[in-house]
Amino acid sequence: MEVKEQDPVTGRETTGHEWNGIKELDTPVPRGILLFLIVTHIWAVAWWFFAPTWPLGTTYTKGLLGIDQRTTVEERVVEGQQARQDWMARIESEPYDQILADENLMQIVRSSGRQLFGDNCAACHGRDARGRANYPDLTDGDWIWGSGPEAIEQTMRVGVNTEHPESRIGQMPAFGRDGMLERDQVRAVAAYVYSLTHPEFSTPENVERIEAGQQVFAETCSACHGETGEGSAEAGAPNLTDNYWLYGGDLDTIIATVHGGRQGHMPTWDERLTNAEIRMLSLYVHDLGNRQP
């Protein structure tokens, strides 16, 4: 069976085997390949000498460099912490006013706070902190729970409507669904709220409905939203007379809000971020609102 042939193209001999027409040349392994093989092996064996590699029962060869990824990581973490220590400690302990007045420190808050905000808050409030339906804009200078870094810090620590024992509670009752108000009353009070920001809505044909709504508002809503509808940070009830809306200021959305109620959920960060991080973010968010015209 074994018939060796000469291949006309390469001039090599075949091995003499044949399978359904397939033959093989007896070409020796090219020198380059052997050389390359040796190089990779030398490289590998060198690593074995320098780095931890071979298991030996309950231990392993430690390598001449004495490196181990766990200690490397620990060292790097300590180095990083040391490099951040000075300004971190200041952010953690100095009063807010003092930090706000220190332009250099605020520069750090802006650059480092951006990443913290991106990783923890952007999912809800947006990368630019401008919010969207159901999540408040943090740059508009309009605050439900009070302005200033202290109030923001408190909101972050305890959250809104959370399990935290001191959680801020902001419950807008479901007046329509739970039968506290009649259908007509819901529509009337919504029309009144709408007219607060849309004076042109107070046309003669609407006036009756709006006045009926005002009545309802005084009886039912003012406890939380205030006599004039300007809101109360204590109840977490937003100002209804400005153009900043958490859920929406068009008539249909207001009707939906009054009918179904609203209980926004803002998580607590007490256990998830360090003191310094919470303070840095409070300053960062406050600063964003301030930079807004």
Add this chain to the structure above:
Amino acid sequence: MIDKLTYSERQSASFILVAVAVVGLLMAAFGNSNQLGVHGVIVMIFAAALLYPVLSAIYAPEPVEDREASYYDDPIKVGIVLAMAWAIFGMFMGVWVAAQLAWPNLAFDAAWSTFGRLRPTHTSGIIFGFGGNALIATSFHVVQRTSRARLAGQVSPWFVLFGYNLFCVLAVSGYFIGVTQSKEYAEAEWYADLWLVVVWVTYFILYLRTLARRKEPHIYVANWYFMAFILVVAMLHIVNNLAIPIAWSSAKSYTIWPGVQDAMVQWWYGHNAVAFFLTAGFLGMLYYYLPVRAQRPIFSYRLSILSFWGIVFFYMWAGSHHLHYTALPHWVQTLGMTFSVMLLVPSWASAGNALLTLNGAWDRVRSDATLRFMMAAAVFYGLSTFEGSFLAIRPVNALSHYTDWTVGHVHAGALGWVALITFGSIYTLVPTLWKRERMYSAALIEWHFWLAIAGTLIYIFAMWNSGIIQGLMWRTYTGENTLAYSFVDSLVAMYPYYIARAFGGLLFLIGAAIGCYNIWMTVKAVPSTVPATPDAPETAAAVPGE
């Protein structure tokens, strides 16, 4: 096809199918309304769908010709059709999940269509559905031709083929309804895994028995690779899937491997799935169809030996490079890294052996897109094995790990190597198998080739860019030693690349669809022909090994 079986073979086929249906019934009964129950129903439908044609022809006339005088090609034909069907499904799912990454709303707010569920339908659909069927079909073809012997069984090839597809159906349908072991490329749950063991052992025995019948003194290289593929996949599959179901009536199981050992076993499996499923098996294809198409002898037998044993030995150690900088001890990582680098030379030796085989046939590479498919596959094989060894080096991995670079690397291998060699092999195989003069349209093969190349290049360039940008953004620090970018920032930077990747994948899918049409038309419209050299086993009772 059933007319080629004897009455008693038809009986045993029916018996097996009834037994499978009964198992399905038990699963449906015990699993009642949970996921196992759903799978029981699927098993019953699958078995019934096959039982129907067998029973309808059970009393049909028996074959009169001497079956041993011809190769057993029917299961191969069905395997090719199934492979192409899975290719379209798997690639479509791939384009869909790629598009979801750019436009998340494409999940349409349903549970079954979330990214987490669709992604494994893509990977399993491609690797097991497309790749696996192509491997089974071509291995049946190659082993018969290079042994000059018919497959050593009449029912068992069908059992292997359909049994394997039942596994694929169970795996993929399970992901949609939330069944998963959460092990990458081994997501299918315990009952599907057990079934695959039965199928796979049958496959191995069938392969060995066929080889034992060979009329050639030597075993051809392609068969070494196919054997390594079958044997090692069995080993990997069994060890990685050792698990205990929470109840016989439940689809859920827990692995027996704890913590970091589970991670290590998983990536020993995962990496060797790449090695023995996606590399060894397809090298088997390459070693047969490339020289046949090029009509050239293999460049070097000695190089084949070197690369075969190199690949088989070194791959086994490399899995831990998937776990660099994790809880896995440092020494295991060094081992994985160094063996991955030593693996490079045997890999390149295979790619080089393939390309040098083309010496004297380069004019044909230029004019014949089918051969060009295989040439390009060898080039991509060389590229992606180089990239693999490079990414396995710890400091490089520190940048690339968890980024899209990994995804790009996998697809340089999956699209560039695995899919291209498969298409080249199928275009070579289809006319021979159906005894047609040629493929229906050479122009359509050209179209397929260029769409596939363009799609692959767009895909991997997009992922290189996106991966490296991601990696760099994640490790950039501000002057104050805090991270400069949030994770969301890096996602925003990925967006254009995700669109490009989905587009590249779409081109590849269109190419595969053209391939299906071309195959269909070849079978339907191209005149049949009698092969110049007889295509039949040697029937004289020659003794293996002379």
